[in-house]
Amino acid sequence: MNRSSKTAFIIFGALLALFVLHFTGVITPFENLLKSALSPLGLAATSVGTRLSRTFSGNMTAEQCLEKNVDLEKSLAGVSVDYVRLKALEDENEVLRKTLGYLQKEGYDAVMARIISRSAIPERSIVMIDKGSKDGLEIGMAVIYGDGIFVGKVSMIQERTATVALISDAQSRVAVAKAGEGKLMGLVEGQGNWTAEATLIPQQESLNENEILVTSGTEGKIPANLIVGLINKVEGLPTDPFKHASIEPMAPLEYLEVVTVLRPQALRPGE
Amino acid sequence: MRKSSWALLCIAAVVGGLYESSFLGSAPDALGYIKPILPVCVMLFMLNRKPGAYIVAVLSGVVIDMLSPLQSGWTMMRWLVVLLIVDLLSEKITTNRSLYSAVALALAARVMDRIISQIMSWVYPILSGQTLAFEPWHRLPGVLISDALIVALIFVGVTIFTKRFVIAVEARKERYE
Numbered sequence: 356m357n358r359s360s361k362t363a364f365i366i367f368g369a370l371l372a373l374f375v376l377h378f379t380g381v382i383t384p385f386e387n388l389l390k391s392a393l394s395p396l397g398l399a400a401t402s403v404g405t406r407l408s409r410t411f412s413g414n415m416t417a418e419q420c421l422e423k424n425v426d427l428e429k430s431l432a433g434v435s436v437d438y439v440r441l442k443a444l445e446d447e448n449e450v451l452r453k454t455l456g457y458l459q460k461e462g463y464d465a466v467m468a469r470i471i472s473r474s475a476i477p478e479r480s481i482v483m484i485d486k487g488s489k490d491g492l493e494i495g496m497a498v499i500y501g502d503g504i505f506v507g508k509v510s511m512i513q514e515r516t517a518t519v520a521l522i523s524d525a526q527s528r529v530a531v532a533k534a535g536e537g538k539l540m541g542l543v544e545g546q547g548n549w550t551a552e553a554t555l556i557p558q559q560e561s562l563n564e565n566e567i568l569v570t571s572g573t574e575g576k577i578p579a580n581l582i583v584g585l586i587n588k589v590e591g592l593p594t595d596p597f598k599h600a601s602i603e604p605m606a607p608l609e610y611l612e613v614v615t616v617l618r619p620q621a622l623r624p625g626e
Numbered sequence: 627m628r629k630s631s632w633a634l635l636c637i638a639a640v641v642g643g644l645y646e647s648s649f650l651g652s653a654p655d656a657l658g659y660i661k662p663i664l665p666v667c668v669m670l671f672m673l674n675r676k677p678g679a680y681i682v683a684v685l686s687g688v689v690i691d692m693l694s695p696l697q698s699g700w701t702m703m704r705w706l707v708v709l710l711i712v713d714l715l716s717e718k719i720t721t722n723r724s725l726y727s728a729v730a731l732a733l734a735a736r737v738m739d740r741i742i743s744q745i746m747s748w749v750y751p752i753l754s755g756q757t758l759a760f761e762p763w764h765r766l767p768g769v770l771i772s773d774a775l776i777v778a779l780i781f782v783g784v785t786i787f788t789k790r791f792v793i794a795v796e797a798r799k800e801r802y803e
Contacts, residue, residue: 363710366680370703378754390692396640397648397693404652411654472693473651475658479759482651483695518695609652 387514394485394516397471404473405610430585433565444535465499465615466490471516478547480507480521480608486616487515497570497577497617500606505529505570505581506614517616521608522583523549531583532571533562539571543583543602549609551584551602558598562589568602578617627678639682642666643689651695659768664739665776667709668732671716672723672781673790683709696759704742708735725781732777733770740766 376382468484486492496509498519507521508529520527527545531553532538541556556562566586572579584602591598627635642663650658663686670679687702694701712735720727743760750758761769784790 362676362713366706366710370706373703386692389688393689393692396644400644400648401652404649407657408652408654472648472695474695474759475646475650476696476759476761477655478762479696481695483693 383514387516390513391515394471397483398469398485401470401472402612405612409610430565437565437567441534465617466492467613467615468498468517469613470611478525480524480527480545480547480549481510482507482519482521482611484517484519484614484616485515487513487517489514491618492517492616493576493618495574495576497581499581499615499617500611503581504606505577505583506604506606506608506611508577509616519614521545521611522551522602522604523547523608527551529577529583530571530573531568532579533560534567534569534580534582537572537579539573540568541597543568549604551604553586553600553602554597556591556598556600558591558593558596560598562586562598562600564588576617576619627675632678632681635678635681636685639663639685640689642682643686644693646686647690647693659765659772660776661769661772662776664705664708664735665732665773666780667705668712668735669728669777669780669784671709671712671731672728673784676713679709680706700746704739704746707742708739711735711738725778728777728781729774732773736766736770736773 373382377386466486468486468490471483471485473483474481484498492509492512494509494512497505498507498509500506505522507519507524507527509517510520511518522529522543522545524545525547527543529543530539530541531543532540540560540562541553543551543553545551553562553568564586568583568586570577570579570581570583582605584604587601587603589598589600646661646663650661663682667679667682670676670682683705684702687705690701712731715734716727716731720730740760740763743758747758747760750756
């Protein structure tokens with residue numbers, strides 16, 4: 356046996372052993388340990404990448420700025436009217452929540468998590484976070500950004516890390532309702548490249564630009580009324596059974612660094 | 627290789643793994659075409675540093691597999707298989723140590739990696755019931771161009787600063803007589 360064949364033999368043997376050990380779960384504790392050891396390095400690399408990306412995305416041409424400005428002014432006009440209405444509703448809601456003890460009843464609490472890495476494939480908007488099953492996370496839990504902006508749900512879980520499928524991921528599906536109505540209206544499906552689309556909206560549903568979509572609350576681990584996005588453009592012929600609309604996510608999905616995972620109180624470790 | 631060179635190589639491999647796993651996912655899209663690990667491994671082969679190439683492939687592959695938010699694409703395994711094929715190609719076909727053979731090997735390595743990825747994306751769901759996602763094919767030409775540039779840069783750099791690829795025989799007629 357010459358040297359090259361020997362090397363090939365050793366490598367294939369080692370790979371086969373690794374394959375078997377991985378699938379039988381023998382090396383899972385070692386993998387978890389390695390993942391948590393690499394987390395801080397991944398975090399630093401992601402942070403540098405995000406900053407670089409932000410710096411480059413700031414360089415828009417004059418035409419792009421103008422176009423963006425027109426869009427924003429249009430959105431602002433719609434949002435300002437809504438804001439006044441929603442402010443009144445919010446105040447009322449605040450009182451009602453306190454009265455009914457909403458949070459205690461729903462029993463959701465939150466875990467802050469930082470993003471360790473992101474998918475490099477544009478079609479897949481998936482991120483890895485530095486919290487896992489040890490922190491009480493479970494598959495399907497809602498992940499939010501800031502003040503209740505829904506950004507995705509936990510799709511895979513390990514002991515110390517978890518992966519989150521963002522709303523723009525091509526395989527992401529979230530049941531949504533119109534803000535304030537609380538009635539299931541359709542699905543928001545990810546389209547890749549940080550975009551999403553609302554689909555399966557019955558033709559009789561009225562839907563306008565700049566309306567806000569929220570989670571419907573029909574999924575077990577996702578509470579209702581988390582903001583999903585703003586409707587950009589409604590499409591579909593009157594003869595189609597369903598219409599669809601492009602959605603503008605309310606959170607900067609490509610620049611997320613810290614997110615919050617909502618978990619039911621019953622899942623808190625040690626309780 | 628000296629111990630310090632090994633240490634440097636290992637650190638570079640981990641940094642390379644971090645670059646291709648965590649950094650590229652967050653960085654501007656254009657940088658996504660620059661994937662230096664595989665071309666560097668090929669250049670280590672050209673420089674007769676085969677163990678070094680395998681070490682880089684293993685360390686970077688492990689870092690990428692551990693930090694990949696998608697289902698692990700068995701990067702380490704793929705790269706080791708690719709390097710074995712590159713080893714075979716460099717011994718049987720591209721036996722000279724020219725810039726062209728270095729570029730050809732790097733391009734062959736990338737294409738083989740992509741083909742193995744594609745085969746895995748068909749086989750893996752049958753074995754584990756989970757899907758594997760890989761970079762789309764339309765990005766491959768961009769990655770190949772960047773690979774060729776990386777190899778050319780390293781080759782030229784090595785030629786300028788060392789005597790590794792310098793031809794010692796004087797280029798004149800009847801020089802072997």
